Amino acid sequence: MDGGASDTAVDAKAAADTEKRKAWDDEARDSLHILPLSSIPLDTPGLQHARLIKNVRLQTVVEMFRDAQTGSGQVTARHLPAYFESYKDEIERDLVKLEKIGAASSFDVYSSRIELRRLNIDVNNVESLTLSDRKKAELTNYMRVFTRPLMEYVYGTEELQVADVTDIIQLFANPNREEALRNLRMMADRLDIGLNEIPQFLEEYGDIFLSLAYFRKCLDEIVPEVQRFVTWMEEIRSSAEVKRDPRQMRLLDEIARDLTDIATSITGRFESFDNRSKDFWSDINADTFRTIRELISSHHVTIGGVLCGLAVKMNLWKHRFARGGGGPNRRLEFVKSEILPGLSHIKALEQSARTGHL
Numbered sequence: 001m002d003g004g005a006s007d008t009a010v011d012a013k014a015a016a017d018t019e020k021r022k023a024w025d026d027e028a029r030d031s032l033h034i035l036p037l038s039s040i041p042l043d044t045p046g047l048q049h050a051r052l053i054k055n056v057r058l059q060t061v062v063e064m065f066r067d068a069q070t071g072s073g074q075v076t077a078r079h080l081p082a083y084f085e086s087y088k089d090e091i092e093r094d095l096v097k098l099e100k101i102g103a104a105s106s107f108d109v110y111s112s113r114i115e116l117r118r119l120n121i122d123v124n125n126v127e128s129l130t131l132s133d134r135k136k137a138e139l140t141n142y143m144r145v146f147t148r149p150l151m152e153y154v155y156g157t158e159e160l161q162v163a164d165v166t167d168i169i170q171l172f173a174n175p176n177r178e179e180a181l182r183n184l185r186m187m188a189d190r191l192d193i194g195l196n197e198i199p200q201f202l203e204e205y206g207d208i209f210l211s212l213a214y215f216r217k218c219l220d221e222i223v224p225e226v227q228r229f230v231t232w233m234e235e236i237r238s239s240a241e242v243k244r245d246p247r248q249m250r251l252l253d254e255i256a257r258d259l260t261d262i263a264t265s266i267t268g269r270f271e272s273f274d275n276r277s278k279d280f281w282s283d284i285n286a287d288t289f290r291t292i293r294e295l296i297s298s299h300h301v302t303i304g305g306v307l308c309g310l311a312v313k314m315n316l317w318k319h320r321f322a323r324g325g326g327g328p329n330r331r332l333e334f335v336k337s338e339i340l341p342g343l344s345h346i347k348a349l350e351q352s353a354r355t356g357h358l
Contacts, residue, residue: 026132032308035107039128043090058342060102105305142213149281225314239328302353309346
């Protein structure tokens with residue numbers, strides 16, 4: 001092989017590795033249950049390439065590697081020192097952070113920002129704590145619910161084509177109609193900010209409602225899976241063996257009821273958010289915006305935790321029973337060993353959010 005061909009092969013491999021790394025990073029950024037350790041300042045060399053993940057029992061583990069052939073290499077945080085024996089002091093310092101962050105109920109970017117700020121870690125310019133461009137594009141239709149009233153308010157139309165809030169910021173930075181400029185001035189007055197602060201307001205508006213769009217999409221994907229799972233679980237009850245055991249029947253009833261109640265409750269929370277955002281556009285002022293921003297932000301942690309818990313359980317179910325089959329005993333064993341552990345935690349999270357009243 002000549003030098004040119006060799007260089008081409010090396011470049012191709014480097015490009016493939018970069019692409020693989022980007023896909024790995026993007027998956028973590030867009031996930032409810034993965035936190036890349038590259039987003040946290042750590043002292044231990046090599047640890048930045050690992051990820052914190054939630055397993056199906058909702059325990060936090062460190063994923064050291066993962067690929068199709070070897071699977072996922074997971075260790076608990078307290079076992080990390082054995083892997084980094086040359087960095088005893090560094091790993092001890094890092095463990096303090098990891099154990100605090102690992103206590104979070106979800107590793108979505110919004111909950112992670114909140115948890116990391118509590119540890120006085122700067123999150124403002126950390127790319128891994130924002131959604132990937134691909135995920136933002138996926139959320140365009142969800143965002144229209146929140147961008148449409150904005151366009152109508154300023155331009156009197158929703159027909160202007162905008163993909164996301166970045167487009168709107170640019171559009172509003174140079175409004176092309178006198179009426180739009182007048183409306184922007186009126187909005188600035190009502191929000192008690194200067195006209196030059198409108199782009200900053202829009203960025204904040206965009207981020208808060210992008211978070212809602214992200215969680216709404218997660219919800220729309222997870223709730224139908226929960227409903228399918230409950231139906232699949234119902235089929236266990238028809239087994240003669242299970243019918244003869246009242247305790248097993250009661251357990252299945254309780255799990256089905258808990259899953260249905262959690263899904264119904266969190267769906268109701270989103271309906272309340274939608275109603276509150278409509279209220280904002282019917283009465284724009286600084287107080288109503290601050291109220292809705294604080295309302296949504298205060299629910300990030302519980303929404304993320306509930307959706308994360310449901311997602312990891314439904315993902316394992318789909319993986320383990322890809323064809324939907326499985327005899328009654330195998331199904332029952334799966335429900336008891338993988339679905340039941342941690343379910344009370346998800347239920348308690350959702351109940352704690354509901355008692356806060358929307």
